[in-house]
Amino acid sequence: MSRTLTLVTWNINSVRLRLPIVEQLIAERAPDVVCLQETKCPDGNFPSAAFKKLGYEHIALNGQKGYHGVATLSRIPFAATEMRAFCGKEDSRHVAVRLALGSDEVRIHNFYVPAGGDEPDPAINDKFAHKLSFLAELEQWIGSGPAAEPTIVVGDLNIAPLPDDVWSHKKLIDVVSHTPIETETLERIRLGGQWHDVMRQFVPVPEKLYTWWSYRAADWSAADKGRRLDHVWASPGLADRFRSMTALRDARGWDRPSDHVPVVVTLDL
DNA sequence: ATGTCGTACTCCGTACGA
Numbered sequence: 001m002s003r004t005l006t007l008v009t010w011n012i013n014s015v016r017l018r019l020p021i022v023e024q025l026i027a028e029r030a031p032d033v034v035c036l037q038e039t040k041c042p043d044g045n046f047p048s049a050a051f052k053k054l055g056y057e058h059i060a061l062n063g064q065k066g067y068h069g070v071a072t073l074s075r076i077p078f079a080a081t082e083m084r085a086f087c088g089k090e091d092s093r094h095v096a097v098r099l100a101l102g103s104d105e106v107r108i109h110n111f112y113v114p115a116g117g118d119e120p121d122p123a124i125n126d127k128f129a130h131k132l133s134f135l136a137e138l139e140q141w142i143g144s145g146p147a148a149e150p151t152i153v154v155g156d157l158n159i160a161p162l163p164d165d166v167w168s169h170k171k172l173i174d175v176v177s178h179t180p181i182e183t184e185t186l187e188r189i190r191l192g193g194q195w196h197d198v199m200r201q202f203v204p205v206p207e208k209l210y211t212w213w214s215y216r217a218a219d220w221s222a223a224d225k226g227r228r229l230d231h232v233w234a235s236p237g238l239a240d241r242f243r244s245m246t247a248l249r250d251a252r253g254w255d256r257p258s259d260h261v262p263v264v265v266t267l268d269l
Numbered sequence: 270a271t272g273t274c275g276t277a278c279t280c281c282g283t284a285c286g287a
Contacts, residue, residue: 012274013274013287014274014276017275017276038287040275040276065277065278066275066276066285066286067276067285067286067287068286084280112281115287116287117286117287127286158287165286214270214272214273215272215273215274215287216271216272216273216274216283217270217273218270219273220271225270225272241271258274259273259274259287269285
């Protein structure tokens with residue numbers, strides 16, 4: 001006996017402002033679990049009632065005023081929830097849930113990795129130093145050996161690791177999100193934890209694959225200068241359970257869009 | 270291609286982060 005789980009990860013850049021398009025995504029895709037980043041919302045102001053009305057009765061929040069913030073919404077009950085603070089900061093960049101699926105419990109990590117500022121030099125840019133420190137802690141936690149239980153990692157990792165994850169590898173090689181120190185570190189974490197890159201399982205290189213287009217482009221679609229900053233990783237035992245993956249490019253053109261699009265995956269459990 | 274967003278305070282404009 002098996003069931004199909006639909007899971008979404010989406011950096012929505014303010015959950016309160018984006019509530020209508022999150023509802024649109026839910027109407028179109030009927031996900032079982034929705035992992036949001038950059039909710040920019042203290043937990044007490046999170047629009048939980050609106051999501052509960054749509055069937056997401058189980059909500060794990062790690063939010064704060066103004067910046068960052070993650071939330072995991074679920075139709076399936078949680079057996080446990082957990083939050084981790086990185087770099088000694090309580091800045092709302094992680095929440096994990098364990099889905100109560102009977103014998104098949106699955107853990108889902110939802111991350112929002114620091115963006116890292118503009119200058120890719122930790123000596124002169126504290127934000128980039130913070131990003132590297134965050135990644136070092138992440139490597140210790142999930143990048144040095146396989147997960148002990150079936151686990152999915154999702155979120156805005158703010159790094160486009162592969163040459164075909166950006167519109168121009170050459171032009172972005174010195175741009176934060178695609179510098180060698182970032183891409184090599186992320187790949188080391190992924191391989192060290194034996195994580196499978198689910199998105200690339202469905203859209204192999206050298207095909208371009210993006211989840212983010214800057215607000216600053218005059219015509220984001222025509223210019224198409226995207227990056228794959230959002231990711232879905234699976235622990236070894238789950239890798240062959242995934243049935244589909246869609247980076248929903250259309251959502252970048254929805255009314256008052258986020259600069260990130262939702263990534264939708266389905267898997268059989 | 271320093272351009273466009275969202276949030277909070279300095280609160281009908283400015284500063285900051287992304």
